[in-house]
Amino acid sequence: MKDFGFTITKDRQIDYDQHDHRLLQFVLENEPSFQACISCGGCTATCSAGNLIDFNIRKLNMLLRRGETEGLEKEINKCMLCGKCMLVCPRGINTRNVILKIKEAIQKFR
Amino acid sequence: MAYHHFVLPFSIGMAALFAILMVKFTIWIVKLESVDKRLIRKNLFSVKTLDAMGEVFMESLLHRKIFRKNPMLGYMHMSLAFGWFLLILFGNFQAQFYTRTMLHPPYFPIFFNFFVTTSEEYLFKASFEFLMDLFLLIVLTGLFIAISKRFYSRIVGLKKTTKLKFFDKLALTSLWFIFPLRLLAESFTSGLYNNGDFLTGSLGSFFARHLMVEKLALPAWWGYSLALGFFFVALPYSRYMHIPAEVLLIFLRKYGVRTRREFTSYSDIEVRSCSRCGICIDACQINNALGINNIQSVYFLRSIRERSVGDEKLFTCMLCGRCENICPVGIQLSDLRMTQRNKNGVQNTSTYDFLVPPKYKVADVLYFAGCMTHLTPAIKKSMLKIFDIAGVNYYFMDSDKEACCGRPLIQSGHYENAAKLMEYNKKLIRQSKAKVLVTSCPICYKTFKEDYKLNIHVMHHTEYILKLVEVGILLLEKGDSKVVYHDPCELGRGLGIYEEPRILLNKVARLLHPDEERENAFCCGGSLGSFNLSTQQRNIIRDDALAKLMKPNPDKLITACPLCKKTFSKGTKVQVLDIAELVAASVIVPEAKKALDMQKHETVLVE
Numbered sequence: 001m002k003d004f005g006f007t008i009t010k011d012r013q014i015d016y017d018q019h020d021h022r023l024l025q026f027v028l029e030n031e032p033s034f035q036a037c038i039s040c041g042g043c044t045a046t047c048s049a050g051n052l053i054d055f056n057i058r059k060l061n062m063l064l065r066r067g068e069t070e071g072l073e074k075e076i077n078k079c080m081l082c083g084k085c086m087l088v089c090p091r092g093i094n095t096r097n098v099i100l101k102i103k104e105a106i107q108k109f110r
Numbered sequence: 111m112a113y114h115h116f117v118l119p120f121s122i123g124m125a126a127l128f129a130i131l132m133v134k135f136t137i138w139i140v141k142l143e144s145v146d147k148r149l150i151r152k153n154l155f156s157v158k159t160l161d162a163m164g165e166v167f168m169e170s171l172l173h174r175k176i177f178r179k180n181p182m183l184g185y186m187h188m189s190l191a192f193g194w195f196l197l198i199l200f201g202n203f204q205a206q207f208y209t210r211t212m213l214h215p216p217y218f219p220i221f222f223n224f225f226v227t228t229s230e231e232y233l234f235k236a237s238f239e240f241l242m243d244l245f246l247l248i249v250l251t252g253l254f255i256a257i258s259k260r261f262y263s264r265i266v267g268l269k270k271t272t273k274l275k276f277f278d279k280l281a282l283t284s285l286w287f288i289f290p291l292r293l294l295a296e297s298f299t300s301g302l303y304n305n306g307d308f309l310t311g312s313l314g315s316f317f318a319r320h321l322m323v324e325k326l327a328l329p330a331w332w333g334y335s336l337a338l339g340f341f342f343v344a345l346p347y348s349r350y351m352h353i354p355a356e357v358l359l360i361f362l363r364k365y366g367v368r369t370r371r372e373f374t375s376y377s378d379i380e381v382r383s384c385s386r387c388g389i390c391i392d393a394c395q396i397n398n399a400l401g402i403n404n405i406q407s408v409y410f411l412r413s414i415r416e417r418s419v420g421d422e423k424l425f426t427c428m429l430c431g432r433c434e435n436i437c438p439v440g441i442q443l444s445d446l447r448m449t450q451r452n453k454n455g456v457q458n459t460s461t462y463d464f465l466v467p468p469k470y471k472v473a474d475v476l477y478f479a480g481c482m483t484h485l486t487p488a489i490k491k492s493m494l495k496i497f498d499i500a501g502v503n504y505y506f507m508d509s510d511k512e513a514c515c516g517r518p519l520i521q522s523g524h525y526e527n528a529a530k531l532m533e534y535n536k537k538l539i540r541q542s543k544a545k546v547l548v549t550s551c552p553i554c555y556k557t558f559k560e561d562y563k564l565n566i567h568v569m570h571h572t573e574y575i576l577k578l579v580e581v582g583i584l585l586l587e588k589g590d591s592k593v594v595y596h597d598p599c600e601l602g603r604g605l606g607i608y609e610e611p612r613i614l615l616n617k618v619a620r621l622l623h624p625d626e627e628r629e630n631a632f633c634c635g636g637s638l639g640s641f642n643l644s645t646q647q648r649n650i651i652r653d654d655a656l657a658k659l660m661k662p663n664p665d666k667l668i669t670a671c672p673l674c675k676k677t678f679s680k681g682t683k684v685q686v687l688d689i690a691e692l693v694a695a696s697v698i699v700p701e702a703k704k705a706l707d708m709q710k711h712e713t714v715l716v717e
Contacts, residue, residue: 033644048481052511053464077460080514080531081522082481083638087676092645097425100522100641103457 019067026105027064027098034098036091037061043085043095049078057085057095060102073106112225116332117217123339124216130346131354138358141375146367153365162364166357171195175438179389180267182255187387189252191353197245204238220338223296223310224331227303243309246296249289257286270397272388272408274349281348284340291337295330298323355382356439369445371525373414377449380441384411390433390443395633396426399654400647407433407443419450422642428651429521429639431603435629444639451523458526465513465531468538473505476544478535478558480551481514482672488687489550489672492694493571499697500583505542507535515549517557518638532562539564548574550690552601552671553638559605570601571690572611572670579617585698586617593619593692594664596678597631598671611670611689618696622662632658634669636677652681660684668692 028034037058044056055078063072076099085095142150153159168174171192177184198219205219206212208226218225255266263271274282293310300306300314301323317323345351359379367376390407397403405423413419427447434443477497479490497504513535516528539547539562546567549555558568569577578584595615601607608628615621626632635643635651643651656678659667667686669675679686 046485048484048514049464052466073459078462078464079460080462080516081518081524082514083518083673084481084485086645087482087485087636087673089645094641094644096518096522096638097641100425107457 014066014068016067020069020109021067022109023069023072023102023105024064024067026108027101030101030104031094031097033091033093034061036093038091040090042088042090046084046088048082048084049080053078055079057098060098064102069106072102076102076106112218113215114221114224114331116328116335117215117221118335119332119339120220120335120342121215121217121339123342127342127345134346135354135358138375138379141378142367143370143374143376146362146374146376149366150362158364159361162361165360165364169360169438169440170353170356173438175440176387176389179436179438183259183266183268186252186255186259186266189248190256193245193249193252197242197249200238200241200245204242207234207238208232221331221335223299223306224327227299227305229305239305239307243307243311246289246293247309250293253286253289268388268392270388270391270403272386272391274386275412277344277348278386281341281344281350284337284344285350287337288334288341291330291334295327295334298327298330302327349384349386351382352385352439355379356385359383359439359441363440369442369449371449371452371454373449373452377446380446381411381414383439384408384441385439386412387438389436389438393432393436395430395432395635395651395654396428396643399635399651402426407437407441407447410447411441411443414446414450424450425641426643427640428599428633428635428637428643430599430633430637432599432630432633435603448521448523451521452525453523454525458524460524460527460530462513462527462530462534465534466511468512468534468541470507470538470541471505472543473503474545475502475504476539476542476547477504477506478508478515478547478549478551478554479506480508480549480554480672482553482676483550484508486672486675486688489675489690492688492690493548493550495694496575496578496584496690496697499699500578504548505544507538507542515551515554515557516561517553520557520561521639522641528561532557536562536564539566546574550672550688552598552604553673556600556604570605570607570610570670572601572607572614575690575693576610576614579614584693586693587696587698588617589619589696591619591665592622592663593666593668594622594624594659594662595627595689596634596659596667596669596674597628598669598674599631599633599637601670602631603629611668614689614693615668618692619666619668622664624659624661626658634671634674634677636673638673648677649681652677656681666692 039058039061041058044050044058047055049055055075060075063069079099081096081099083096089095173184173187173191176187201219201222205214205222259266259271296306296310297313297317300310301318305311306314362376362379369377369380386408388408391397391403394406397406405426410423413423424447429444429447431444437443477493483489494506513531515535516531519528519531544566546569547558547564548569548571549558550571552570555568555570558564575584579586593615595611597608612621632655633651634655635648660682664684667678667682667684668689669678669686670689672688675686675688
């Protein structure tokens with residue numbers, strides 16, 4: 001093809017049919033309370049790891065729902081399981097179990 | 111030689127039992143960790159062996175700990191165990207006095223009354239006959255309670271008793287048959303020959319009058335022998351394996367063997383030592399408050415034995431230690447649960463490389479607030495105030511961007527990940543050259559004390575504040591508020607700190623006592639040990655515990671754990687305070703001390 005000097009921006013559309021939803025399904029089946037997340041950010045504000053580096057559970061939720069699970073392992077490994085997020089969550093989500101279940105799912109569907 | 115065919119079931123059963131036990135014990139001991147074997151070799155010929163024998167007598171035969179829980183339940187276990195033991199022991203003595211030799215077949219003392227029917231005299235004949243009847247009566251009364259317990263467990267103080275599986279029921283039934291059959295067999299024979307003592311003799315003459323004892327005696331002896339044989343064969347595959355296993359457990363424990371992080375041969379012995387008495391079920395708040403009654407230690411140990419441990423049994427438990435505290439066998443139940451949570455080798459891929467090289471400052475005292483204390487800043491502020499008033503040269507090691515202590519990761523089984531955080535904190539502690547590490551959070555405290563292997567003093571702030579008060583650095587004013595103290599699981603049952611907070615509270619307030627405190631204290635429900643409990647379930651546990659704590663009607667609820675404080679304060683209108691807050695509010699600041707503080711020399715900042 002002739003080079004006209006233009007670049008084409010990579011397609012950023014998220015194709016829900018293409019993505020791997022096993023992780024999301026596994027987590028929601030085993031910790032249904034995660035359904036209730038309203039992405040308020042309370043967990044992120046209190047997070048011990050988030051205090052040191054960019055890490056938040058809302059982002060995990062988004063990545064899971066979009067099925068963009070490639071970077072998830074790197075992300076989840078930042079958690080220290082201290083449990084502060086669980087205590088501040090206004091929706092009563094068992095966040096620590098969410099983390100453990102994501103870890104388990106990554107191991108399972110690798 | 112006295113012999114009859116009916117002794118065969120008993121003899122075969124006993125031989126099988128001995129063979130199986132020999133094999134099992136050998137495998138257990140061979141498979142022990144080499145460290146544990148060294149401990150045994152070191153302590154075998156020491157006073158510890160005698161000590162262990164004493165404990166075997168007190169616990170395996172007399173069941174002292176069960177007596178403490180409930181006298182009726184204690185009597186039931188004692189009469190069966192000690193009564194049977196005495197029957198065997200004195201039966202053997204009786205046989206020896208009769209034959210005047212040590213050599214007689216093992217079944218001879220068991221069926222003595224069948225073989226010896228003549229009125230031939232031997233030493234202490236009358237006493238033996240009386241004692242054997244007495245012991246049999248004791249066992250039978252215990253058996254009566256045991257059978258009643260199956261139908262109505264509250265008579266022995268148990269709200270819930272263990273749900274048994276097939277093999278246990280089989281062994282249980284044969285056990286129930288042994289002693290009534292012995293009574294019948296001995297009575298029939300006594301009736302036939304007109305001998306026997308107060309129990310078998312009188313029953314015997316009664317039977318002789320109304321029944322054809324000559325035809326019934328032999329079947330009864332057959333039945334007795336069969337019940338014994340059946341029980342012996344079923345024993346290693348049922349819960350009654352706890353009888354031999356507990357003896358071995360007591361010896362190993364006295365030699366210093368403990369549950370490790372991995373499931374070892376010792377853990378296996380612990381699992382088999384569980385008698386499934388079910389005392390742990392009543393102690394468990396998950397049973398009492400939530401009505402979940404399939405995850406308690408008794409069922410958990412059984413699932414280890416059956417290799418069917420599931421996530422529910424494993425991760426619902428709050429690791430509060432109430433069952434371990436009450437377990438009459440003294441099994442390390444929380445540690446055993448941890449062996450099953452172990453995820454070493456998998457899921458341990460965290461590097462935590464975002465933790466910057468630790469900042470530190472040389473100081474005498476290090477203060478580690480802990481993650482949870484950062485959620486309850488009043489505790490943190492109170493501690494800093496106390497440090498300042500006391501003029502302590504301290505460094506607040508996790509004031510801003512610092513790592514977690516690692517205990518939550520340990521509780522989830524991620525030891526390798528936890529080790530990375532521990533290494534980070536250890537480096538900081540070492541560099542600060544501090545002599546004391548004070549922490550506000552019992553969760554951190556336990557791990558600093560037990561897992562970090564630090565060579566400095568680790569203290570919870572209750573201990574540290576009390577030290578300051580005792581040496582006169584801190585002066586306290588006694589208020590008139592009525593307070594109740596809640597023992598946090600990790601501080602109380604976890605590390606045995608019961609006195610310090612109470613001494614402190616008596617200095618600043620009026621301490622009231624709820625019914626269940628110290629080692630019987632409830633868990634607040636916030637425990638990091640559980641991963642499965644939902645917030646709603648935790649709230650029910652919390653409310654249940656609060657209702658019992660608030661019975662003395664206090665003005666304030668005092669605890670010594672930021673997590674307990676956070677959990678309780680969501681569930682009650684009564685003010686919930688940490689002990690540090692109450693103390694900080696009651697400190698008298700002398701003017702002279704203030705002046706001295708001004709001159710406090712600058713500490714060196716080293717980067």
